[in-house]
Amino acid sequence: MAEASAKKKRKIKPAPPQPVSGFFDTQIDYPNFGFEITHEDEKSGARIGKLTTPHGTIETPNYIFCGTKASIKNLSPYQMKEAKTDIILANTYHLMIQPGADLIEKMGGLHKFTGWNGPMLTDSGGFQVFSMGNGSCADEIKGRNRNQRENLLKINEDGAYFRSYLDGQKLCLNPEISMEIQRKLGADLIVQMDECTSYQVTKEYTAKSMEMSKRWGDRSLLAFKQTHDGKQAMYGVVQGGVYEDLRIESAKYVASRPFFGTAIGGCLGGSDEEMYGILAFTRPHLPNDRPVHFLGIGRIKDIFKSVRHGVDTFDCVMPTRIARHGMALMKGRRDERINLLNAKYRDDPTPLDETLDLPSSRDFSKAYIHHLLKAGELLAYQILSQHNVAIINRLMREVRAAIKAGTLDSLEKEYLPD
């Protein structure tokens, strides 16, 4: 009930925007966090790092698995650990609506609530506010046009007004609210509030929006600092759409502010080439001593491309989402995956990948998984989800080893043969 009335209050009177001075003089320390580059491969441009949080240190490059509603789909924290997972995330947008940040704070925060005791990230919530009405989040990043924004009511300098996906209630998200919610959720790594622009908007809109995201970044930092107790560290987000000058401007802003890390967000164009192009012209303007996260990106080919630009972490729902469509990630296929619903697996006695030290990958035949999928048995999704997570985690281990050994090219050919 406390949660419901808190929402109601916000709807009626959202927190007013805070003034931001022209010169930003706030300093923020992150005493319990660290990022150390331990190896750089001049040939490939890739790097190895150590990212330290209050819930542990992970090696980078690494992959942050999406536990949207405080749960990786059909996998327990134990199954995530068994698949050698280092770090996960949860989505502020979904959790502010259900079960609500106050409830999660009351239950001791996301780590205690979910049973995941490793490093964790939450996003600002902004991305989903701007994209949930537009088909899928992937559509938004990749520039596919399904723009309806039906749940998004209004964006202005203060923040975004939108309807709850659950009950249609009007809600508001702005930098101060996002920081408050993320503080209550209690993840280690949090993200500034920004506007995520669509592929369909003009350069003029993108420029204005990017400028507003800068001001929202400052408001996020100020709000964060007010309650900062050393348990969380914040990422700034680089926006600017597909436009080089705007991306550079946004990158310079993020670099000038005391963010702990840098996330590359927003619209990344309509093709892989455009996305990698944006990464190429943006990345040189990001501070090298901060971890770089690529928001919402994480196919196998994206990882090989992006680590060469010094990207340190990735996140994508892909591994668990494609599992729910019967697909298993595979090492050594150009298309990265197989569809277990395909009739050719009906009597295939081989496991998904016997070289993975994991029952889900090693101990069930493709024929059995095919049967489970045909029969609508939930076990299929559990097996495929855990396998896909394990495949990605091994990929990241092998990518790190290849960066150290200078063998990234040959590893890429192993994963993605011509």
Added chain:
Amino acid sequence: MAEASAKKKRKIKPAPPQPVSGFFDTQIDYPNFGFEITHEDEKSGARIGKLTTPHGTIETPNYIFCGTKASIKNLSPYQMKEAKTDIILANTYHLMIQPGADLIEKMGGLHKFTGWNGPMLTDSGGFQVFSMGNGSCADEIKGRNRNQRENLLKINEDGAYFRSYLDGQKLCLNPEISMEIQRKLGADLIVQMDECTSYQVTKEYTAKSMEMSKRWGDRSLLAFKQTHDGKQAMYGVVQGGVYEDLRIESAKYVASRPFFGTAIGGCLGGSDEEMYGILAFTRPHLPNDRPVHFLGIGRIKDIFKSVRHGVDTFDCVMPTRIARHGMALMKGRRDERINLLNAKYRDDPTPLDETLDLPSSRDFSKAYIHHLLKAGELLAYQILSQHNVAIINRLMREVRAAIKAGTLDSLEKEYLPD
């Protein structure tokens, strides 16, 4: 394709009934099986046994969990073992339709196909043929009237003709076909083909049906013997509905034939009292040196009642089915369960049962499970299913210990307080 044409052949020309002589002189040995009574509690009437199969020995009384379509819903064999499961079953009816017995035989049988390496039972398929058109199987046993039999086309002396739940194809199941399919599936314990009569039929019909089930029992034994290689052992089924004279007649038949075990099947009346009454007048006529299975029965109160009549094994979909409705079995509640969807669990920080050595029971708060259920997260069903299986397995361990100690009454009060 071979499977499809095999089905087609059956549809056109089912195996003809085999003649059964008045005096049944077939003997069957079960060299790799055994059942030994290790303790009898004169006070309660309950007993402890050791049931040996080619895939291991289990102590009885025990609970056989339902893996209907060759999978316990949303639980892997590892998760079943982690919940200390001894024995599972799969359903012939579902598997003959999908993926087909030939496919499972080709994949090495159910044990290899599913990865479950412990004792396993399959039923004859008859029960589902006769009940799938009648609402749920539970309706059928408990005499609730939803009788439509819409998928059942014809029953005659030869067998049952019915439509596939999958594609409407006409199929036939008779004793010879059931034995062939169960041999291909390869479970340790198999069940004779019988007709399961409904609560709605007359005594006259029940009597005629029971007589036919006797003849089907003989045909099952003859068909079984033809390919018997010591890897399987067969249960006869006692029918006779709610009628004492018919139950006794059926029990005497089963006792007179070389079945390995005895299953009590069919309609068990319209109330718990009627069911326990049927058990009370039937059980004295069953051979004491054979294991006694109570088909489809398995609430906590049923177990306490039935072990006192010398029932050795139970099976019921209840533990995993109620999990999918958000319910957790609990020790110490008259109604045996709680509904995690209830709003009072929204902020309940306590686990389901911290005394169970199982993460699902011990490490997640009721608040988290409540959230997962509200959010439609599949992890909820995994957690609840494994917890419910673990609760039943602990119950069976404690029941066995109580029978040995002569403390069954006090254990029952612990589980089911007034």
